[in-house]
Amino acid sequence: MFVWCSTAWCITASLPLKPARLDLFDRADNPLMFVTFTYDPVTGENTGRTVYMADSTFVRNTVTSRGGDGKRESDVSYNFNGDTSFVTRYTADDNVTAMTIHDYFGMDQIGGPVRYSDDNLQNVDMRFQGSDERAMSIVYDMDSSGADRVYVLDRDGAIEYYGVFTYLNVPVRRQMTGVGKAVQVRIGNSGASGIGLFLNLHGPAEIKVEILSLSGRKLFTAFYGKFNAGSYVKKIGAGRNDRIPVADGLYVLTASLNGSIVATSRYLHQSTLTGGGR
Amino acid sequence: MNGNIFDRYRVVAVGSIGIIAMIVVPFLPFQVFPSDAESVKDIAGPGVIFELLALNRDLATPTKPKWFSATDIVSSPDGKYLYIAGQTAKVVKIFDLRDKTVCATISLPDEVTGLSVAPDGTMLYATCSSDRWPSGKVCAINLPARKVTATIAVGNGARAPVITPDGEKLFVCNRYDNDVSVINLMMQSVSTRIPAGREPYCAAITPDGKTVIVGNLLSSDLATDTNSIASVISFIDVDREQADGTLRLTRGEYSIHGLTVSPDGKYAFATHFYSSGFNILGSTVTGGWGGKNNLMVIDLALKTVINSVSLDWANKGMGSPWDVECSDDGAFLVVAHAGIDELTIIDLPEFINVVIAQTNDGINLRSKFNVINEIRVNRTVSSVGIRALKLIDGMIYTTGYFNETPYIEQLPLSLKTTPVATTYPLDERVPLTTERKGETFFYTSKICFQYWRSCHTCHSFTGTSVLNQMLNSGVTSFPKNTKSLVYSWWTPPLEWGSRRDDGHAKVIASIMLQLFVTPVDSVAYALDTFLMSIQPVPSPFLEKGQLSLSAQRGKGLFYSDKTGCSTCHIPPLFCDGKSYQVPIGDPHWTDPANTPSLVNCWKSAPYSHLGNIGSIREMITLPDHQPKTALTPQELIDLEQYILSL
Numbered sequence: 016m017f018v019w020c021s022t023a024w025c026i027t028a029s030l031p032l033k034p035a036r037l038d039l040f041d042r043a044d045n046p047l048m049f050v051t052f053t054y055d056p057v058t059g060e061n062t063g064r065t066v067y068m069a070d071s072t073f074v075r076n077t078v079t080s081r082g083g084d085g086k087r088e089s090d091v092s093y094n095f096n097g098d099t100s101f102v103t104r105y106t107a108d109d110n111v112t113a114m115t116i117h118d119y120f121g122m123d124q125i126g127g128p129v130r131y132s133d134d135n136l137q138n139v140d141m142r143f144q145g146s147d148e149r150a151m152s153i154v155y156d157m158d159s160s161g162a163d164r165v166y167v168l169d170r171d172g173a174i175e176y177y178g179v180f181t182y183l184n185v186p187v188r189r190q191m192t193g194v195g196k197a198v199q200v201r202i203g204n205s206g207a208s209g210i211g212l213f214l215n216l217h218g219p220a221e222i223k224v225e226i227l228s229l230s231g232r233k234l235f236t237a238f239y240g241k242f243n244a245g246s247y248v249k250k251i252g253a254g255r256n257d258r259i260p261v262a263d264g265l266y267v268l269t270a271s272l273n274g275s276i277v278a279t280s281r282y283l284h285q286s287t288l289t290g291g292g293r
Numbered sequence: 294m295n296g297n298i299f300d301r302y303r304v305v306a307v308g309s310i311g312i313i314a315m316i317v318v319p320f321l322p323f324q325v326f327p328s329d330a331e332s333v334k335d336i337a338g339p340g341v342i343f344e345l346l347a348l349n350r351d352l353a354t355p356t357k358p359k360w361f362s363a364t365d366i367v368s369s370p371d372g373k374y375l376y377i378a379g380q381t382a383k384v385v386k387i388f389d390l391r392d393k394t395v396c397a398t399i400s401l402p403d404e405v406t407g408l409s410v411a412p413d414g415t416m417l418y419a420t421c422s423s424d425r426w427p428s429g430k431v432c433a434i435n436l437p438a439r440k441v442t443a444t445i446a447v448g449n450g451a452r453a454p455v456i457t458p459d460g461e462k463l464f465v466c467n468r469y470d471n472d473v474s475v476i477n478l479m480m481q482s483v484s485t486r487i488p489a490g491r492e493p494y495c496a497a498i499t500p501d502g503k504t505v506i507v508g509n510l511l512s513s514d515l516a517t518d519t520n521s522i523a524s525v526i527s528f529i530d531v532d533r534e535q536a537d538g539t540l541r542l543t544r545g546e547y548s549i550h551g552l553t554v555s556p557d558g559k560y561a562f563a564t565h566f567y568s569s570g571f572n573i574l575g576s577t578v579t580g581g582w583g584g585k586n587n588l589m590v591i592d593l594a595l596k597t598v599i600n601s602v603s604l605d606w607a608n609k610g611m612g613s614p615w616d617v618e619c620s621d622d623g624a625f626l627v628v629a630h631a632g633i634d635e636l637t638i639i640d641l642p643e644f645i646n647v648v649i650a651q652t653n654d655g656i657n658l659r660s661k662f663n664v665i666n667e668i669r670v671n672r673t674v675s676s677v678g679i680r681a682l683k684l685i686d687g688m689i690y691t692t693g694y695f696n697e698t699p700y701i702e703q704l705p706l707s708l709k710t711t712p713v714a715t716t717y718p719l720d721e722r723v724p725l726t727t728e729r730k731g732e733t734f735f736y737t738s739k740i741c742f743q744y745w746r747s748c749h750t751c752h753s754f755t756g757t758s759v760l761n762q763m764l765n766s767g768v769t770s771f772p773k774n775t776k777s778l779v780y781s782w783w784t785p786p787l788e789w790g791s792r793r794d795d796g797h798a799k800v801i802a803s804i805m806l807q808l809f810v811t812p813v814d815s816v817a818y819a820l821d822t823f824l825m826s827i828q829p830v831p832s833p834f835l836e837k838g839q840l841s842l843s844a845q846r847g848k849g850l851f852y853s854d855k856t857g858c859s860t861c862h863i864p865p866l867f868c869d870g871k872s873y874q875v876p877i878g879d880p881h882w883t884d885p886a887n888t889p890s891l892v893n894c895w896k897s898a899p900y901s902h903l904g905n906i907g908s909i910r911e912m913i914t915l916p917d918h919q920p921k922t923a924l925t926p927q928e929l930i931d932l933e934q935y936i937l938s939l
Contacts, residue, residue, distance in 0.1 A: 037337055039345060041383075045402035045432075045441060050345060052336055059338045066345065068426050069402065070446065072831075073838030087338065095831075095839050096848070096939070098865035101343050114340045116347065119865065122825060122897070125347050126355025139339040143355055151352065153339040162612055163333065165342055176346060180333060272506050 018263060032182045036107075037165070039178045042246075044102060047176070048074070054183075063090070075100055083239040094265070101237075138211050138250065151175070154248060172248055208253040210237060210268065210282065216244050220272050226282060228258065234261055259284060307935055314925040327791045331732075334688050349425065350381065358723045361699035363692040365407050366683040369436075369644050370414045375683060375690060377699065377719060378405040378419065385434065386719050388701060389818060389868070390685070393717045401432050405530065406452035411478075412460045420451040420465055424830045427469055443481050447474040449833045453495050457504040457531055464508060464529065466493035469833050469896065473507055473527075475534045485534050489527040492896075497552040497561060499593060505529040506591075508549030508563050510753055516761040516904025519572050524549055526563065528596055538596050543659065545569050546589070546601065546759065548753055550680075551617040551628070554593070559646065561591040564614035564628055566750055567601065567659055571760045578610070578745040578809050580662075585745075587659060588609045588628060588647050589932055600652045600659075602644075604628060604637055607662040610745030611637060611671070612738020620684045625706055629691055632738030633745050636689060638708055640668040674714060676702050676738055695733045698722040731823025734816050742809035748820075751775050751807075755827050757897045761904050765806045766792060771882040774904030777897040780890050782824040784868050789902035791872050791887045797821050829893045834937040847935030856920035857911075867891035867939060875918045877901040893935045909933045 038232040040050040044116060046069035053063050054117050060081075066074040082088045090103040101124065103116045113128035127151075131141045137155040142148065152168040167176040224238040236258055238251045270278040274284040345548050346352040353359040362381040368374065374396075375388040383404055385396040404423035411417070413702060417436055422429040429451020433443040448467025451474070453463045462927040463476040466489065473489045473496070476482065490509035500503050507527040514522040526549070530537040531722045542565075551564040568584040573585050581603065589601040605610040612632025619626050619641060626644060627638040649659055658664050676693030683690045689706050692699065699719040704712040725733070735755070738744040751758050752775060761772035773789045781787060782796035793799035800820045804812040831838060841849060851858045861869050872885035879902070900906040912918065924932065 032332060034333055034337055039400065041351070043400035045400060046351060047351065047402055048345065050337070050341075062343070065294060067838075069427065070428055070430075070839050071837055072426065072428050087335075087340070090341070090344070095835060096864065101344075101348065103340065107341060112340065116341070116344060119617065120825065123356055125357070126352070129340075129343060129354075137334075141343060151343075153342050155334060157333060165333075165337070167342060167346065176351060178342065180337070268379075 027233060033059070034180045035183045036181045038181075041176055042174050066092075073253065152250070154213075156213060166248060168248055172250060174246055174248060187287045199234070212238065212247075212249040212251060212270065214242060214245075214247040214249075216242055216247075219243050223271045225269050225271070226261060226284075227269060229265060229267060231267070234266070303926055350423075351383075353723075356726065356728075358729075360723050361696065361720050362694050363696070363699055363719075364405065364680055364694060366681040366690060366701075367408045367417075368394065368683055368685050368694065369410060370412060372685050375685075376408050376410065376417055377692060377701065378408050378681075379699065379720070380404045380406060380694070382720070383421075385417065387436075387439070387918070388717070388719065393701075395719055399434055399439055399441070401441065402444070403430065407457045407465075407889075409454035409463065411456060412458055416478075418454050418456065418463055419456050420447070422449070422451040422468075424828065425772065425832070429465070429467060431463065431465060433478075433481065443482055445476055445483065447476070447483060448486065448540070450830075453493070453507075455496045455498045455505055456643050457498065458500070462531065462534075463533075464498070464505045466496055467511075468492050468494060469830065471509075473505070473529060475529075486525075487529055487534070487536050488743050489529070489536075490525040490539070493527070495549060495563075496554045497554045498531070498559045499554050500556060503531055504593070505531055506552055506554065506561050506593075508552045508565075510548050510550075510682075512547055512759045515572075515899045515907055516759055516772075519761075520544060522571075522661060522760065523547060524565070526561075526591065526598075540591070540598065542589070543567075543601065544597060545571060545760075546587070546659075547758060548750075549589075550613070550615045550631075553617045553619055553626075555619050555641070555645075556621060556623040559593060560599075562617050562626060563589040563591065563592055564604075564617050565589060565601070566746075566758075567603070568758075568760055569660055571762060574763045574770055575765045575807065577765075578742055578780055580607065581605055581610060581660065581745060583807070584748055584750055585660065586614045586630070586632070588614065588617065589789045590645070600648050600657070602628070602648060602664055603660060603662055605662060605745070606666075608739060609743050610741070611635065612741065612744045612747055613736065613749065615680045616682050617685050618682055621705060624670065625708075627682060627684060627689055627706070628921075629653055629682045630738065631678050631680050631694070632749075633744045634674050634679055634693065634935060635737075636672045636674060636679070636704075638670050638672060638689075639665060640708060643668040668708075670708050672704060672712065673712075673717065673884065674702050674704070676700070677733065692719070695725075695729070695736070697725055726820045727819050728826050730815075731819035731821065734820050735823055739803065740808055740810060740816055746808070748803070752778050755779065756893070759899065759904065760818045764788075766802070767841055771879075773882075773902050774899065776889065777893055778824060779827050779829050779893045779897075780866055782821065782827075784866055785870060785892050786887060789886050790882075790884060796824060800824070825924070829854075829939075830896065832893070832895045832938045834934060840938055841934060844934040844938045847931035847933065847938075850920075850924070850932045851935050855922045856924070856932065858920070858936075861888050862891050875901070875915065877903055877905060877915065879903045879905075891936055891939050894939060909936050 036051050039047045048068050050064045050066050055062050063075050063078040077090045077092045080089045087105050092101040094100045099119050105114050113130045115127035116124040131139045139153045140149045141151050143150050154166040156164040163180045165178040169175050221241050226235045227233050266282045268280045268282040269276050327625050347354050359381040363381040365378040367376050377386045383401050385399045386395050389396045400777040403421035403426050407420040409418045417434040419432045429447040429862050431439045431445040435442045447465045448470035450468030451465050453466040466476045472486045474483045475485045479485045489507045491512040491513045493507045494510045495508045512522045523544050524547045526540040528537040545568045547561050548566040554561050564623050567587045585603050587601045587603050590599040592599050611630045614628050615631040616629040626639045626641040669713050679691045679696035680694050687706050691702050700716040702714050702716050706712040735748045740749045755778045757775045757777050761774050763770045763772050785795045787793040787799040800817050801812045850856050863869050868888040868890040870886050875884045900912045906912050
């Protein structure tokens with residue numbers, strides 16, 4: 016199903032969706048700020064963004080500069096008076112992006128550079144300078160079944176913040192604010208970072224994630240756990256001690272809740288990226 | 294597991310691919326469209342997300358960790374819980390007094406500046422406002438659910454919420470709007486706003502619920518009003534929701550940090566600084582020459598100040614008296630001294646007797662030491678920067694704003710015993726950075742000789758105290774207005790007379806000549822780092838963070854040849870590092886004065902090196918400081934609006 020959908024989409028889909036706005040909330044659903052994205056009227060390229068606090072108080076305008084390869088090189092932010100307030104710089108090295116943020120005076124705002132792997136998948140671990148330990152993760156939840164989201168997880172995988180995207184030229188779907196509004200179990204390929212498991216539970220539940228062959232033969236139980244009601248994001252197979260012992264290739268993932276399968280997804284396993292070398 | 298499901302998937306997948314491929318592929322050039330996730334990640338990538346949250350101090354980083362920064366403590370009416378505001382952590386901790394543990398943490402959308410509990414114990418009201426997002430709000434927290442259930446917009450710099458005993462109204466100080474919001478809690482809306490002096494900072498309510506008392510930080514006077522310059526106490530009639538009198542304090546009394554009312558409703562007590570010699574040379578701090586740390590007694594029936602008592606000892610200053618509270622039985626009054634991390638515990642009935650008796654004898658207690666030595670004790674605590682305290686059931690609870698490890702410190706409320714304090718953790722330790730150490734040094738009095746004062750004493754919250762000072766600089770000195778420190782480190786030379794070449798030189802000189810101690814490198818460099826990091830507070834003259842239409846016109850004028858303002862006030866720091874003679878009527882000092890930065894001038898009045906110019910309007914119409922071309926009245930308004938927006 017997923018393979019068919021992805022192929023059909025690839026061939027018949029129109030241009031990719033462009034986010035018009037991103038609203039950010041903390042884990043208690045407090046609205047913090049929102050960002051509107053700006054695009055070149057001729058090329059359609061993203062040229063920057065404007066940041067507002069949740070009550071629409073303007074914070075800064077940011078102009079994005081990209082290199083010849085289209086990759087982001089810098090974001091320069093301007094205050095209400097048009098004066099430079101912050102400069103964020105990006106450098107890429109072997110699929111790892113390093114970013115720094117300095118104020119007008121050149122004062123480092125983050126103790127950077129902060130590094131993250133520039134893969135094309137949906138989960139991103141971020142690391143501070145001088146540390147191989149994951150400081151936080153940023154997870155994109157783009158399932159097109161509701162509001163597309165981004166989650167910011169702490170080092171233990173707990174949700175600290177989340178954002179809800181709205182798109183250009185797409186009817187506004189009912190925005191699902193709230194981290195734990197519905198019973199929801201989703202699993203997805205996280206490639207270099209393993210398998211992502213997203214849970215919104217109304218009550219206690221036993222969750223099991225299994226890997227099956229394309230023919231449906233069960234190969235490996237990747238995860239089993241018991242949870243209370245709440246929202247959780249787990250990453251499976253992302254660490255040295257958490258390897259998934261299957262050969263490289265395409266598989267099927269299932270997630271079951273209290274013994275019943277509630278979600279399926281494809282899984283592309285690449286052992287050189289998953290679970291080792293970190 | 295039903296393997297048939299996946300057989301069907303495979304068949305459908307393969308079949309669909311084949312059909313579509315047969316139809317479409319021959320007519321298409323080979324292309325790969327990025328997926329939705331990849332497109333979004335390109336535009337709102339991990340770096341963008343990280344930047345948004347890091348710059349708003351939501352995400353901790355090595356340079357800017359998230360400290361707890363305890364700023365207020367209140368208790369549940371039944372005495373079972375403490376509610377502790379973690380300002381920069383943007384949380385409220387619920388501390389169970391029975392088992393002495395944290396039982397819940399409630400996240401809030403902005404920095405928590407104050408707390409007030411509903412009399413029935415079901416709701417907790419938290420004021421939220423930060424220097425990055427000063428638009429204030431009151432978050433109504435349903436305590437059984439432990440969740441924010443409503444948010445009410447109030448003014449800029451919201452803090453110090455006070456609830457009426459009937460639970461119907463909430464009063465909130467809007468520090469940067471110079472007024473108080475009155476909230477109808479049933480309607481969850483603001484019913485009115487009442488002017489309350491300049492930078493209202495703290496508030497209390499009488500037990501009968503009829504009067505709210507507000508204390509403010511700064512004087513609205515000119516610095517040259519040396520016979521009268523002082524902060525005020527404002528009274529608000531709760532039922533009528535109107536101002537009900539303003540009590541001007543004695544000259545030199547300013548920076549009211551804490552207010553409380555005696556349980557019998559007769560007296561209010563206010564902690565404050567007292568500067569008696571702001572127009573004499575600051576050649577020492579001994580004996581409180583440079584300023585004292587006082588406790589004022591106010592007769593609430595007459596709305597007059599009975600007297601103000603120095604909390605200092607003859608050879609030791611009790612730096613930065615902050616929070617103050619009476620025990621419910623009226624037996625004790627306790628003051629938290631944030632500058633030296635000590636508590637002053639006073640026998641309250643005896644204190645009233647002493648103050649009234651001495652006042653009746655015509656004695657001014659403001660500069661008199663040893664008045665209350667027999668009826669007070671001082672207790673040292675381990676917390677750093679104690680700005681909040683709570684008295685419950687014979688115990689004192691306090692906590693430090695600058696603690697590396699946030700904890701509640703408990704010690705018995707007594708004048709007799711020598712108590713051992715017990716500490717209970719609130720959260721994990723977050724080590725101090727150099728910048729944070731610098732901030733700690735800025736607010737502590739412990740780096741001053743005999744602990745008389747801190748940087749904060751004169752530079753209120755890194756701004757101005759309004760008062761003039763005659764700095765002890767080894768040369769002939771004349772009164773000069775205390776400068777705001779926003780961007781000061783980045784705009785050398787420093788001091789009105791450009792005496793200090795750079796920020797570090799000024800820090801060293803200030804430690805030596807204003808704090809009267811030998812500078813230590815670790816302290817000086819930490820202060821340097823803190824001063825470098827100070828950011829301006831968005832002006833309340835902005836409209837939703839942007840220039841108003843009037844200010845936009847004013848911006849055009851500012852940068853035009855018509856005015857010439859930008860010749861000397863060069864953006865983005867709005868100064869040029871040079872000195873000019875601008876005659877302002879100073880009879881003593883006529884040397885060229887350093888061009889001040891205009892950033893945050895909305896909160897640093899009065900103006901000029903003498904502090905004798907009350908408004909920007911007056912400043913831009915001074916002879917020798919006027920626009921090159923005469924402006925119309927509207928243009929003057931526009932220009933002023935722009936400057937006040939910076």
